[in-house]
Amino acid sequence: SIQACLFDLDGVIVDTAQFHYIAWREMAQDLGFDLTREENERLKGISRMESLEIVLSIGGVELSEEEKARRAAAKNTRYLELCMQMTPDDALPGVRRFLDELKANNISTGLGSASKNAQVILERIDMLHYFDTIVDGNRITKGKPDPQVFLMGAADLNVPPAQCAVFEDAVAGIESAKAAGMLAVGIGEASVLTQADIVIPGFENFGLPQLENI
Numbered sequence: 001s002i003q004a005c006l007f008d009l010d011g012v013i014v015d016t017a018q019f020h021y022i023a024w025r026e027m028a029q030d031l032g033f034d035l036t037r038e039e040n041e042r043l044k045g046i047s048r049m050e051s052l053e054i055v056l057s058i059g060g061v062e063l064s065e066e067e068k069a070r071r072a073a074a075k076n077t078r079y080l081e082l083c084m085q086m087t088p089d090d091a092l093p094g095v096r097r098f099l100d101e102l103k104a105n106n107i108s109t110g111l112g113s114a115s116k117n118a119q120v121i122l123e124r125i126d127m128l129h130y131f132d133t134i135v136d137g138n139r140i141t142k143g144k145p146d147p148q149v150f151l152m153g154a155a156d157l158n159v160p161p162a163q164c165a166v167f168e169d170a171v172a173g174i175e176s177a178k179a180a181g182m183l184a185v186g187i188g189e190a191s192v193l194t195q196a197d198i199v200i201p202g203f204e205n206f207g208l209p210q211l212e213n214i
């Protein structure tokens with residue numbers, strides 16, 4: 001049975017995915033092209049610098065290494081400015097209740113995020129204390145879809161991968177969970193997260209009984 005639950009951050013705990021999209025789109029428009037919602041799906045779960053490369057390739061824009069670093073930093077400043085409007089009420093519906101339920105049942109919890117801003121965002125929504133371990137973009141050397149992020153989380157919690165469940169909204173994150181040998185719960189649409197073991201729209205009607213039924 002499941003002994004640990006590992007959560008992605010952006011788009012699972014809190015809807016920061018919309019702020020990433022706004023900030024990348026503004027950069028694209030500044031460079032003279034648009035970034036569609038569909039194109040943005042490819043960026044979910046992907047590190048900041050890799051995302052930048054994808055956005056530039058969509059626009060057919062080439063930049064020097066120096067200019068890339070400057071653009072990535074500017075995107076992050078804008079992203080954090082948008083994030084700072086958030087309050088603890090911005091945690092996605094049902095997510096706190098589910099984490100409380102896990103705690104009450106002695107199931108370990110971990111964060112597995114590509115973001116270097118994970119800690120500051122969890123503090124902003126007052127949810128840092130929910131996680132027994134945090135694996136974020138500052139710790140990993142291989143991004144999703146590599147399984148490293150979730151394997152590190154499982155190792156921190158001392159739980160075998162087969163007894164871990166991962167909650168993810170990104171195609172790359174589901175791939176990462178499956179490559180780690182874990183149960184993958186997709187948050188979003190089944191037509192997008194085709195490799196997930198189950199896909200749910202969110203945590204509102206989801207709890208331990210539903211998890212144990214998968």
Ligand code: BG6
Pocket residue numbers: 009010020043044045046047048051076113114115116117118137170
């Ligand atoms: C992931 C997001 O969680 O973190 C990506 O889905 C983002 O969109 C990545 O690029 C890195 O985030 P940050 O905060 O380090 O730029």
Ligand code: MG
Pocket residue numbers: 008009010011012044045168169170173
């Ligand atoms: Mg995500």
